[in-house]
Amino acid sequence: MNNLFEKYNGLPVAQRIIIPLILMVVIGAGFWFLLIDPVRQDIDKQRQQLTEIDREKGRLEQLKKNRAVVLAQLEKLKRQLLIAQEKLPQDAEIPSLLQRIHNQAKTAGLEIMIFKRLPERPQQFYVEIPVEMELSGTYDELANFLYYIGRMTRIVNMKDLSMVRVGQGMASDGELKIKTRGTTFRYAKPNEG
The missing domain is CATH 3.30.70.60 (Ribosomal protein S6/Translation elongation factor EF1B)
Known part of the structure:
Protein backbone atom coordinates (compact mmCIF):
# COMPACT_ATOMS: atom_id res chain seq x y z
CA MET A 1 0.00 0.00 0.00
CA ASN A 2 2.90 2.35 0.79
CA ASN A 3 4.22 1.54 -2.65
CA LEU A 4 0.95 2.77 -4.18
CA PHE A 5 1.14 6.04 -2.24
CA GLU A 6 4.75 6.56 -3.30
CA LYS A 7 3.82 6.08 -6.96
CA TYR A 8 0.92 8.48 -6.52
CA ASN A 9 3.11 11.13 -4.90
CA GLY A 10 5.60 10.70 -7.74
CA LEU A 11 2.98 11.73 -10.32
CA PRO A 12 2.83 15.27 -11.65
CA VAL A 13 0.40 17.60 -9.84
CA ALA A 14 -2.12 17.68 -12.70
CA GLN A 15 -2.44 13.89 -12.63
CA ARG A 16 -2.68 13.88 -8.84
CA ILE A 17 -5.68 16.24 -9.16
CA ILE A 18 -7.34 14.38 -12.07
CA ILE A 19 -7.13 10.90 -10.49
CA PRO A 20 -9.20 11.81 -7.37
CA LEU A 21 -11.65 13.68 -9.59
CA ILE A 22 -12.05 10.63 -11.83
CA LEU A 23 -12.48 8.43 -8.74
CA MET A 24 -15.12 10.81 -7.37
CA VAL A 25 -16.95 10.84 -10.72
CA VAL A 26 -16.85 7.01 -10.90
CA ILE A 27 -18.05 6.69 -7.29
CA GLY A 28 -20.69 9.39 -7.88
CA ALA A 29 -21.88 7.70 -11.10
CA GLY A 30 -22.00 4.33 -9.36
CA PHE A 31 -23.88 5.86 -6.47
CA TRP A 32 -26.27 7.56 -8.93
CA PHE A 33 -26.94 4.50 -11.12
CA LEU A 34 -27.03 1.97 -8.30
CA LEU A 35 -28.85 3.89 -5.57
CA ILE A 36 -30.38 7.22 -6.56
CA ASP A 37 -31.70 6.50 -10.09
CA PRO A 38 -33.66 3.34 -9.15
CA VAL A 39 -35.22 5.19 -6.21
CA ARG A 40 -36.02 8.17 -8.47
CA GLN A 41 -37.60 5.87 -11.08
CA ASP A 42 -39.62 4.16 -8.36
CA ILE A 43 -40.77 7.56 -7.08
CA ASP A 44 -41.81 8.59 -10.62
CA LYS A 45 -43.69 5.32 -11.07
CA GLN A 46 -45.41 5.79 -7.70
CA ARG A 47 -46.37 9.36 -8.68
CA GLN A 48 -47.88 8.07 -11.93
CA GLN A 49 -49.83 5.45 -10.03
CA LEU A 50 -50.97 8.08 -7.55
CA THR A 51 -52.14 10.30 -10.42
CA GLU A 52 -54.07 7.37 -11.93
CA ILE A 53 -55.57 6.51 -8.55
CA ASP A 54 -56.58 10.15 -8.02
CA ARG A 55 -58.18 10.18 -11.48
CA GLU A 56 -60.04 6.94 -10.72
CA LYS A 57 -61.08 8.29 -7.32
CA GLY A 58 -62.50 11.40 -9.00
CA ARG A 59 -64.38 9.26 -11.50
CA LEU A 60 -65.79 7.07 -8.72
CA GLU A 61 -66.80 10.11 -6.67
CA GLN A 62 -68.60 11.48 -9.73
CA LEU A 63 -70.36 8.14 -10.16
CA LYS A 64 -71.30 8.20 -6.49
CA LYS A 65 -72.82 11.66 -6.94
CA ASN A 66 -74.69 10.48 -10.05
CA ARG A 67 -75.84 7.26 -8.38
CA ALA A 68 -78.93 8.88 -6.91
CA VAL A 69 -79.86 10.33 -10.29
CA VAL A 70 -79.26 6.98 -12.01
CA LEU A 71 -81.31 5.13 -9.39
CA ALA A 72 -84.17 7.60 -9.84
CA GLN A 73 -84.02 7.10 -13.61
CA LEU A 74 -83.98 3.34 -13.10
CA GLU A 75 -87.10 3.52 -10.92
CA LYS A 76 -88.81 5.69 -13.54
CA LEU A 77 -87.90 3.17 -16.26
CA LYS A 78 -89.21 0.32 -14.11
CA ARG A 79 -92.54 2.13 -13.69
CA GLN A 80 -92.69 2.75 -17.45
CA LEU A 81 -91.96 -0.92 -18.09
CA LEU A 82 -94.80 -1.95 -15.76
CA ILE A 83 -97.15 0.40 -17.61
CA ALA A 84 -95.99 -0.98 -20.97
CA GLN A 85 -96.40 -4.55 -19.73
CA GLU A 86 -99.91 -3.68 -18.66
CA LYS A 87 -100.66 -2.47 -22.19
CA LEU A 88 -98.85 -5.32 -23.96
CA PRO A 89 -99.97 -8.68 -22.60
CA GLN A 90 -97.87 -11.82 -22.28
Whole structure:
Protein backbone atom coordinates (compact mmCIF):
# COMPACT_ATOMS: atom_id res chain seq x y z
CA MET A 1 0.00 0.00 0.00
CA ASN A 2 2.90 2.35 0.79
CA ASN A 3 4.22 1.54 -2.65
CA LEU A 4 0.95 2.77 -4.18
CA PHE A 5 1.14 6.04 -2.24
CA GLU A 6 4.75 6.56 -3.30
CA LYS A 7 3.82 6.08 -6.96
CA TYR A 8 0.92 8.48 -6.52
CA ASN A 9 3.11 11.13 -4.90
CA GLY A 10 5.60 10.70 -7.74
CA LEU A 11 2.98 11.73 -10.32
CA PRO A 12 2.83 15.27 -11.65
CA VAL A 13 0.40 17.60 -9.84
CA ALA A 14 -2.12 17.68 -12.70
CA GLN A 15 -2.44 13.89 -12.63
CA ARG A 16 -2.68 13.88 -8.84
CA ILE A 17 -5.68 16.24 -9.16
CA ILE A 18 -7.34 14.38 -12.07
CA ILE A 19 -7.13 10.90 -10.49
CA PRO A 20 -9.20 11.81 -7.37
CA LEU A 21 -11.65 13.68 -9.59
CA ILE A 22 -12.05 10.63 -11.83
CA LEU A 23 -12.48 8.43 -8.74
CA MET A 24 -15.12 10.81 -7.37
CA VAL A 25 -16.95 10.84 -10.72
CA VAL A 26 -16.85 7.01 -10.90
CA ILE A 27 -18.05 6.69 -7.29
CA GLY A 28 -20.69 9.39 -7.88
CA ALA A 29 -21.88 7.70 -11.10
CA GLY A 30 -22.00 4.33 -9.36
CA PHE A 31 -23.88 5.86 -6.47
CA TRP A 32 -26.27 7.56 -8.93
CA PHE A 33 -26.94 4.50 -11.12
CA LEU A 34 -27.03 1.97 -8.30
CA LEU A 35 -28.85 3.89 -5.57
CA ILE A 36 -30.38 7.22 -6.56
CA ASP A 37 -31.70 6.50 -10.09
CA PRO A 38 -33.66 3.34 -9.15
CA VAL A 39 -35.22 5.19 -6.21
CA ARG A 40 -36.02 8.17 -8.47
CA GLN A 41 -37.60 5.87 -11.08
CA ASP A 42 -39.62 4.16 -8.36
CA ILE A 43 -40.77 7.56 -7.08
CA ASP A 44 -41.81 8.59 -10.62
CA LYS A 45 -43.69 5.32 -11.07
CA GLN A 46 -45.41 5.79 -7.70
CA ARG A 47 -46.37 9.36 -8.68
CA GLN A 48 -47.88 8.07 -11.93
CA GLN A 49 -49.83 5.45 -10.03
CA LEU A 50 -50.97 8.08 -7.55
CA THR A 51 -52.14 10.30 -10.42
CA GLU A 52 -54.07 7.37 -11.93
CA ILE A 53 -55.57 6.51 -8.55
CA ASP A 54 -56.58 10.15 -8.02
CA ARG A 55 -58.18 10.18 -11.48
CA GLU A 56 -60.04 6.94 -10.72
CA LYS A 57 -61.08 8.29 -7.32
CA GLY A 58 -62.50 11.40 -9.00
CA ARG A 59 -64.38 9.26 -11.50
CA LEU A 60 -65.79 7.07 -8.72
CA GLU A 61 -66.80 10.11 -6.67
CA GLN A 62 -68.60 11.48 -9.73
CA LEU A 63 -70.36 8.14 -10.16
CA LYS A 64 -71.30 8.20 -6.49
CA LYS A 65 -72.82 11.66 -6.94
CA ASN A 66 -74.69 10.48 -10.05
CA ARG A 67 -75.84 7.26 -8.38
CA ALA A 68 -78.93 8.88 -6.91
CA VAL A 69 -79.86 10.33 -10.29
CA VAL A 70 -79.26 6.98 -12.01
CA LEU A 71 -81.31 5.13 -9.39
CA ALA A 72 -84.17 7.60 -9.84
CA GLN A 73 -84.02 7.10 -13.61
CA LEU A 74 -83.98 3.34 -13.10
CA GLU A 75 -87.10 3.52 -10.92
CA LYS A 76 -88.81 5.69 -13.54
CA LEU A 77 -87.90 3.17 -16.26
CA LYS A 78 -89.21 0.32 -14.11
CA ARG A 79 -92.54 2.13 -13.69
CA GLN A 80 -92.69 2.75 -17.45
CA LEU A 81 -91.96 -0.92 -18.09
CA LEU A 82 -94.80 -1.95 -15.76
CA ILE A 83 -97.15 0.40 -17.61
CA ALA A 84 -95.99 -0.98 -20.97
CA GLN A 85 -96.40 -4.55 -19.73
CA GLU A 86 -99.91 -3.68 -18.66
CA LYS A 87 -100.66 -2.47 -22.19
CA LEU A 88 -98.85 -5.32 -23.96
CA PRO A 89 -99.97 -8.68 -22.60
CA GLN A 90 -97.87 -11.82 -22.28
CA ASP A 91 -98.67 -14.98 -24.26
CA ALA A 92 -100.86 -16.43 -21.55
CA GLU A 93 -103.06 -13.32 -21.45
CA ILE A 94 -103.89 -13.18 -25.17
CA PRO A 95 -106.88 -15.59 -25.11
CA SER A 96 -108.51 -13.69 -22.23
CA LEU A 97 -107.85 -10.38 -24.01
CA LEU A 98 -109.50 -11.66 -27.19
CA GLN A 99 -112.42 -12.91 -25.08
CA ARG A 100 -112.79 -9.42 -23.58
CA ILE A 101 -112.89 -7.88 -27.08
CA HIS A 102 -115.54 -10.46 -28.03
CA ASN A 103 -117.52 -9.63 -24.87
CA GLN A 104 -117.25 -5.89 -25.55
CA ALA A 105 -118.92 -6.43 -28.94
CA LYS A 106 -121.76 -8.36 -27.29
CA THR A 107 -122.08 -5.76 -24.51
CA ALA A 108 -122.38 -3.01 -27.12
CA GLY A 109 -125.27 -4.96 -28.69
CA LEU A 110 -123.47 -6.16 -31.82
CA GLU A 111 -124.12 -9.60 -33.23
CA ILE A 112 -120.86 -11.43 -33.91
CA MET A 113 -120.82 -13.40 -37.15
CA ILE A 114 -117.07 -13.99 -37.48
CA PHE A 115 -114.40 -13.53 -34.83
CA LYS A 116 -111.24 -15.13 -36.19
CA ARG A 117 -107.70 -14.83 -34.88
CA LEU A 118 -105.22 -14.45 -37.76
CA PRO A 119 -101.53 -15.47 -37.78
CA GLU A 120 -99.25 -13.36 -35.63
CA ARG A 121 -96.91 -10.86 -37.31
CA PRO A 122 -93.59 -10.45 -35.46
CA GLN A 123 -92.04 -6.98 -35.42
CA GLN A 124 -88.74 -5.88 -33.89
CA PHE A 125 -89.89 -5.48 -30.26
CA TYR A 126 -93.48 -6.70 -30.32
CA VAL A 127 -95.80 -9.12 -32.09
CA GLU A 128 -99.02 -8.01 -33.78
CA ILE A 129 -102.04 -10.26 -33.20
CA PRO A 130 -104.71 -9.48 -35.80
CA VAL A 131 -108.35 -10.52 -35.41
CA GLU A 132 -110.81 -10.47 -38.29
CA MET A 133 -114.35 -9.55 -37.27
CA GLU A 134 -117.70 -9.47 -39.02
CA LEU A 135 -120.38 -7.87 -36.93
CA SER A 136 -123.98 -6.86 -37.35
CA GLY A 137 -125.67 -3.99 -35.54
CA THR A 138 -126.53 -0.32 -35.64
CA TYR A 139 -124.18 2.60 -36.00
CA ASP A 140 -124.71 3.50 -32.32
CA GLU A 141 -123.83 -0.05 -31.25
CA LEU A 142 -120.66 0.10 -33.34
CA ALA A 143 -119.76 3.48 -31.81
CA ASN A 144 -120.28 2.06 -28.29
CA PHE A 145 -118.13 -0.98 -29.15
CA LEU A 146 -115.29 1.24 -30.42
CA TYR A 147 -115.64 3.43 -27.32
CA TYR A 148 -115.35 0.37 -25.03
CA ILE A 149 -112.33 -0.90 -26.97
CA GLY A 150 -110.66 2.50 -26.66
CA ARG A 151 -111.18 2.46 -22.88
CA MET A 152 -109.44 -0.91 -22.38
CA THR A 153 -106.06 -0.86 -20.63
CA ARG A 154 -104.56 -3.02 -23.38
CA ILE A 155 -103.66 -1.58 -26.76
CA VAL A 156 -106.18 -2.59 -29.43
CA ASN A 157 -106.20 -0.91 -32.84
CA MET A 158 -109.28 -1.15 -35.04
CA LYS A 159 -108.71 -0.61 -38.77
CA ASP A 160 -110.01 -1.53 -42.21
CA LEU A 161 -113.52 -0.70 -41.03
CA SER A 162 -116.23 -1.11 -43.66
CA MET A 163 -119.98 -0.75 -43.13
CA VAL A 164 -122.79 -1.76 -45.45
CA ARG A 165 -126.47 -1.12 -44.76
CA VAL A 166 -128.41 -4.39 -44.64
CA GLY A 167 -131.84 -3.11 -45.72
CA GLN A 168 -132.72 -1.06 -48.81
CA GLY A 169 -134.58 2.24 -49.12
CA MET A 170 -136.37 4.28 -46.49
CA ALA A 171 -137.79 1.30 -44.62
CA SER A 172 -134.36 0.23 -43.44
CA ASP A 173 -134.10 -0.35 -39.69
CA GLY A 174 -130.52 1.03 -39.52
CA GLU A 175 -128.93 -2.43 -39.40
CA LEU A 176 -125.32 -2.47 -40.64
CA LYS A 177 -123.03 -5.29 -41.70
CA ILE A 178 -119.58 -4.36 -40.37
CA LYS A 179 -116.22 -5.81 -41.33
CA THR A 180 -113.13 -4.75 -39.43
CA ARG A 181 -109.75 -5.94 -38.33
CA GLY A 182 -108.64 -5.48 -34.75
CA THR A 183 -104.99 -5.71 -33.83
CA THR A 184 -103.60 -6.19 -30.36
CA PHE A 185 -99.99 -6.60 -29.37
CA ARG A 186 -97.72 -8.55 -27.06
CA TYR A 187 -94.05 -8.37 -26.20
CA ALA A 188 -91.77 -10.23 -28.59
CA LYS A 189 -89.56 -12.82 -26.97
CA PRO A 190 -85.84 -12.18 -27.61
CA ASN A 191 -85.64 -14.76 -30.42
CA GLU A 192 -88.89 -13.61 -32.10
CA GLY A 193 -88.10 -10.00 -33.04
